[in-house]
Amino acid sequence: MTTAIGSAKTDSMTRADAGLLDIDALGKRFGGFVALDGISLTVPAGERLGLIGPNGSGKSTLVNCICGTLRNEAGSVRFNGKPLDGLPAHARTRLGLARSFQLPRPFASMSLIDNIRVPLLYTVAARGSGRSAPDIEGRCADLLREVGLEQKAQHLPRDLTQVEMRKLELARAMASEPKLLIADESMAGLTHSEIEEILALLLRLNEQGVTIILIEHIMRAVMSFSRRLVVLVSGRKIADGQPDDVMRDPEVEKAYLG
Amino acid sequence: MIFSFDLLINAVVSGVLIGGFYAAVTCGVSISFGILDIVNIAHPAFIILGSYVAYIFNITFGIDPIVVAIVMTPAFYLLGTAIYQVYYLSFEKRGQESLRGLAFFFGVLFITEVTLVLYFGVDYRYVEAPYIGPTLHFRMLDIPLRILVPFLVSLLLIAVLQLILTRTFIGRAIMAVSQDQLALRLLAVDPVRIKRIAFGISIATASLAGAFLIIIQPVEPSVGREYIGRVFAICVLGGMGSLPGTVIAAMLIGIVESLTSTFYGPSWAPAVSFGFLLLTLAVRPAGLLGR
Amino acid sequence: MRTPVFLLIWLVIAAAVFAGAVFAGNDYVFFAGYVVMQYVVLSTAWNILGGYCGYVNFGSAAFFALGAYSTVAIYKFYPLPIPLLLVVGGAVSGLVGFGMGYLTLRLRGAFFAIATLALAVVLETLVVNWDYVGGSRGAYIVRPEEIYPFGNYVRYLFLIMMGLAVGAITVARLIERSRLGYGFATIRDDELAAEACGVPTLQLKLIATTISGALMGMAGAPFPYYIGYLQPSSTFGLEYAVNSIAMPLIGGTTSWVGPLVGAVLLGSLQQIATVTISSAVNLLIVGCLLVGFVIVAPNGIIGLVHKYFQRKPDDFVGRRRVDPDAPEAVP
Numbered sequence: 001m002t003t004a005i006g007s008a009k010t011d012s013m014t015r016a017d018a019g020l021l022d023i024d025a026l027g028k029r030f031g032g033f034v035a036l037d038g039i040s041l042t043v044p045a046g047e048r049l050g051l052i053g054p055n056g057s058g059k060s061t062l063v064n065c066i067c068g069t070l071r072n073e074a075g076s077v078r079f080n081g082k083p084l085d086g087l088p089a090h091a092r093t094r095l096g097l098a099r100s101f102q103l104p105r106p107f108a109s110m111s112l113i114d115n116i117r118v119p120l121l122y123t124v125a126a127r128g129s130g131r132s133a134p135d136i137e138g139r140c141a142d143l144l145r146e147v148g149l150e151q152k153a154q155h156l157p158r159d160l161t162q163v164e165m166r167k168l169e170l171a172r173a174m175a176s177e178p179k180l181l182i183a184d185e186s187m188a189g190l191t192h193s194e195i196e197e198i199l200a201l202l203l204r205l206n207e208q209g210v211t212i213i214l215i216e217h218i219m220r221a222v223m224s225f226s227r228r229l230v231v232l233v234s235g236r237k238i239a240d241g242q243p244d245d246v247m248r249d250p251e252v253e254k255a256y257l258g
Numbered sequence: 259m260i261f262s263f264d265l266l267i268n269a270v271v272s273g274v275l276i277g278g279f280y281a282a283v284t285c286g287v288s289i290s291f292g293i294l295d296i297v298n299i300a301h302p303a304f305i306i307l308g309s310y311v312a313y314i315f316n317i318t319f320g321i322d323p324i325v326v327a328i329v330m331t332p333a334f335y336l337l338g339t340a341i342y343q344v345y346y347l348s349f350e351k352r353g354q355e356s357l358r359g360l361a362f363f364f365g366v367l368f369i370t371e372v373t374l375v376l377y378f379g380v381d382y383r384y385v386e387a388p389y390i391g392p393t394l395h396f397r398m399l400d401i402p403l404r405i406l407v408p409f410l411v412s413l414l415l416i417a418v419l420q421l422i423l424t425r426t427f428i429g430r431a432i433m434a435v436s437q438d439q440l441a442l443r444l445l446a447v448d449p450v451r452i453k454r455i456a457f458g459i460s461i462a463t464a465s466l467a468g469a470f471l472i473i474i475q476p477v478e479p480s481v482g483r484e485y486i487g488r489v490f491a492i493c494v495l496g497g498m499g500s501l502p503g504t505v506i507a508a509m510l511i512g513i514v515e516s517l518t519s520t521f522y523g524p525s526w527a528p529a530v531s532f533g534f535l536l537l538t539l540a541v542r543p544a545g546l547l548g549r
Numbered sequence: 550m551r552t553p554v555f556l557l558i559w560l561v562i563a564a565a566v567f568a569g570a571v572f573a574g575n576d577y578v579f580f581a582g583y584v585v586m587q588y589v590v591l592s593t594a595w596n597i598l599g600g601y602c603g604y605v606n607f608g609s610a611a612f613f614a615l616g617a618y619s620t621v622a623i624y625k626f627y628p629l630p631i632p633l634l635l636v637v638g639g640a641v642s643g644l645v646g647f648g649m650g651y652l653t654l655r656l657r658g659a660f661f662a663i664a665t666l667a668l669a670v671v672l673e674t675l676v677v678n679w680d681y682v683g684g685s686r687g688a689y690i691v692r693p694e695e696i697y698p699f700g701n702y703v704r705y706l707f708l709i710m711m712g713l714a715v716g717a718i719t720v721a722r723l724i725e726r727s728r729l730g731y732g733f734a735t736i737r738d739d740e741l742a743a744e745a746c747g748v749p750t751l752q753l754k755l756i757a758t759t760i761s762g763a764l765m766g767m768a769g770a771p772f773p774y775y776i777g778y779l780q781p782s783s784t785f786g787l788e789y790a791v792n793s794i795a796m797p798l799i800g801g802t803t804s805w806v807g808p809l810v811g812a813v814l815l816g817s818l819q820q821i822a823t824v825t826i827s828s829a830v831n832l833l834i835v836g837c838l839l840v841g842f843v844i845v846a847p848n849g850i851i852g853l854v855h856k857y858f859q860r861k862p863d864d865f866v867g868r869r870r871v872d873p874d875a876p877e878a879v880p
Contacts (some may be wrong), residue, residue: 088751089744098745105742109733109803118735121728177745198752235769277590297659299607299666348844356658360605361798365840371831383784483787487670499590525685529674532667539650539664 001199006131010230020080020180020211021066021097027046027074028065028235035061037235038075038129043180043213048206050226050243051215054255058235059215060102063182067099068092080179096121102185102215106157112168113153116140119176140175146201147171163189170198181212187218223247231255264398267519270513271399275409277512279394279470282412283485284492286463289494292499293436294453296345300363302482303370304405304461308334308468309383309477310374321511323385324411327469331462335355338461342365342454355527367482373481382476390473408470413505417467420501422459432456478492484528491535552723557717563784567708573650577832579707583775586815587709587768590684591789592796592808593717594764597724598757599794604654605662606671612642612762616769617784625681625740631709631771638770639763645672646762647755654754673785676836687780689775706775712823717764721805724760731755765793788832792816795839801851866868 003040019042028036036058043049044093047103053059065069066077079095080129087095087126098119107115120136131139144150149160157165170186183202187195199221206212216222220228229246233255239246246252283305308471312323312328333487349359384390389403424431434442439449470479492500492511496503511531570578591609593827598604615639623629623637630662677685692702699705724730732753735743773779792815800811815835822831846853 030600038658067745079694088749090747090749093745093747101742101745105739107738109741110731110734114731115668116749118731118743119746121731122749126747172746288733291659297662300661314636344844357599357603357605358798358847359801360662361660361794362840362843363793364607365796365836365843368787368836369833369840371828372836375829376833484670487663489666491667494660494663525678526674529671532670533673535667536664537653537658539660539667 018045022078023062023066023075024078024080026062026065026077027056028061028070028072035235036065036072039106039232039237040075041230041234042065043179043211043236044181046206046209047211048202048213048225048227049213050222050229052217052219052222052229053212053232056234057232059232061234061235063099063184063215066092066182067097090122093119093176093178094201096125096177096179098173098176098180099184100173100186101167104157104162104165104169106160106165106168106172108157111137111156111175112144112149113140113255115157115168116143116174116175117258118173123176125175128183143171146174146246148197164195166190167198170201171218174205180213181205182215184215185217187216187221199225264336265400265520265539266517269516271401272405273513273516275401275405275510275512276474276516278409278412278505279405279467279474280488280492280512282408282415282463282470282509283467284489284496284504284508285501286467287489287493287502288496288499288501289419289432289456289460289463292493292497292504293432294456295436296342297360297459298457298460299360299486299490300361300367300370301460301464302485303335303367304464305336305468306381306477306479307370307481308465309472310378310468311465313383313385313477316387318531320386322387322408323469323473324431324466327466334465335458335462339454340456341461342411346450346453358517367486371479371482375391378479380480382478383472384476385472387473387535399506404473408473410435412464412470415463416501417465419459423501427436428452428455429441433460453462485534487528487535491531491538493536494535552719554721555722556715560712563711563715567704567711567849570707576701577628579701579703581702581817581820583707583710584820585813586714587772587873588792588796588812588816589714589809590620590710590717590768590831591765591793592800592812593714593721593805594761594768595793596802596805596808597721597733598761599809600797601724601730601733601737602754602757604658604663604754604757606758606761607662607794608665608672608786609765609791609793610785611665611669611672612646612765612868613769613772613789614676614781614784615642615645615672616766617779618741619680619766620770621690621779622684624690625688631706631774634770635709635713642766643763643770646758646760649762650758652753653788654751654758660870669785669790673781677781678784683779688773688777689778690776692774692777702774706771709771713767716835717721718809720764721808725783725804729753729756751799755798755832788835791832791835791839795835795842799838799842799849801849803848804851807834807849814850817846823867 011068020041021041022040023041023045026036026039027034038061039203043159046122051059051062061070065072068084069092079092082095084092117136117140120131120139125131141150141153144153147170149164149171152159152164157168162166164187166188170183173181173183190198195218202212202214202225214222226243229239229243230239231235231246231252235249238255239249239252263367287298287301290296290301308327308330309331312326315321315326316323345359345362356453389407392403394401395404423433424428431447432455433444433454435449442449442452471481491502492507495510496505496507511534514534515527516528518530569600570582591613594607595609598606619638619641621632623634631639649664649668653661682688694702696702699708708875724733731802732743732748735746735748736750738752772784796811796815797808798811799815800809801807815838819831819835822834827867842849848855
């Protein structure tokens, strides 16, 4: 799993060790436009994967296909060995797949704490963990505290800054107690210390056993966080390996500079 | 059910002719719903308004209803822009168009219909023109002129609209506004202004469609209701915003309605277009020529 | 407040209202009151799908009429007591609500709304062509003069409809405060995000259409006995659609209180207007109020009261509200 350039041969090698998330030749078109072209990727449990690529390279489309918001035409996605084809998004979330949206989508008419409550009520409770109401209350408050939003618990999303909304997005994704969390550009617009905060949070989550896929443009954050880096350009995976190796790859350099 | 070839051919031809008229009725919604994504269910009410306007001038001054409609087109256009402005400020801007926007148009539909009832009563009204009455006879075909003339003018109307949408700058801006508002802004074109113009055009077509309606059949205020389902069925079936698609879908529905009416009885006809609509929505929401 | 307490309080209020009506001595109060209570049920039912989930139903008349025509169909066979008819009417309409939802809920809200319109017309056409229930000629139901122990049959009908109204608002409130209520609200706010949070949106929407349809059917079930002569054109009339939309929007859509307030106020207003002015003007007023409120006061009367007293969101109207003056933050 340490080669920098993804090839069919290497992909079949990585496929052999079944990961938490197995993506096999995933394809997605919008009319004539090919958004994703045969993406294959294996993410083992506990991984910290960074996903980078220029704008329009298909990162969010990939996330949408993995999570069921969009239907892929070709290829398959398996989570924990279970094929996800045809499963609606809410079922995938219940299996342990969570994502934050690149453009935050809070529930506008509900307070922050209610926003956090929804995944707890519908995902965690649905898994039959038998949580009582005070447990849920406490958990909501904890999650808000972890992202630094506990002061605004009773506020509506309308009262938040852009940055705070991204934090809410992340907290809401965390609330579903996922096995795999995809953080889609959660750090845009954050200050240096805020980025450190979020990174520390994600690291903590990872230490608790949550696999994390970090999609980011902020290279510093990606490089320090990721144990493995994947590069997407025009719907194709052009690199997959150790962050330092990947960044030295001439194809990657070309994609970003030329 | 008496089956005869004569009956069949007349039903089909009649369906095609009425279909042309239905296309004129629907083209406004193809613009407002198909292109602008505004669920203007009050459109039939504006058509009825057009019918009554044609009626008033026809009865008072004896002017041909289609001429009245053409002259009144600017007035309807202005009405359309005014309504869009209210709609935009109250709902689109606030992001509440789904529930409250729908309720708004529903209220407008209602107010228009009831106001017409209060002003004109529930009696059927009709207009007079030289082509209302005579029927063309061609072999086994009987073609009433009062259906043929609106059919021809309808097709003309659609052709003109299609030219506007594809050949003029405003027309192409209207097509663009449904796809990429940001790009429009970058071209220094205000999307809101474009949508206002488009909605104005949409209501302007109602003036003509109303004249056609009252030529084809007598009109009273609640006649508009049966057109709500028809109009949206045709719009959806025709691929939402595609004018050629609208024409084809309109004729299809016209033919099926006509056949149903002829062979099963007119009381089943309303179920046809609405049933079509339900089926289309359930099976293929993108329509026949969907984009 | 726990639900049984809530139910008890409202049953007591209903009993007091009934006693007051009896005391008034004029039977017209019962006739008018029946209609108002009917609209409480219809508005509350509509709001479960419309206000809570954000899916507009233009076909309230269809579900209402289904309940009424179920009663007629059964009456021709064997007249059942009204409580049983309520169950049948509710079951039929609930089933149709489920079926229609299954066909159309995968679509966007706008298409769903149009589909409900289509359904109403299709159902009306079916009924008009079904001679067993009278077709376009209509159907007669003989209303009994008296029923033990209430005496006057109209009083009995009024009591039933009031009981149904209490039931409807209890159900609505129960939903609001349950997990289902949260789920509905997320569907209204952002379905995509709701799915991502694990909310099974299609299932919940189906539940909403079924409950909403069933309640409307139950409101329609006693109607033939009330009116005596049932005609498709009036039973499927547009005024049911307009009122069941106008009343919650004018009262306020975010909780069970709104439809109740809207129905009582607007319903009473209409009863007075129909008698004093004319039914056409009455409908014009409803239409204008609907448009006016939707533009100026999107949160309805409850929203206005709320702003006037400037209380915190959680107090009176449950946990959800939308402020019309501030720009929406959601992209």
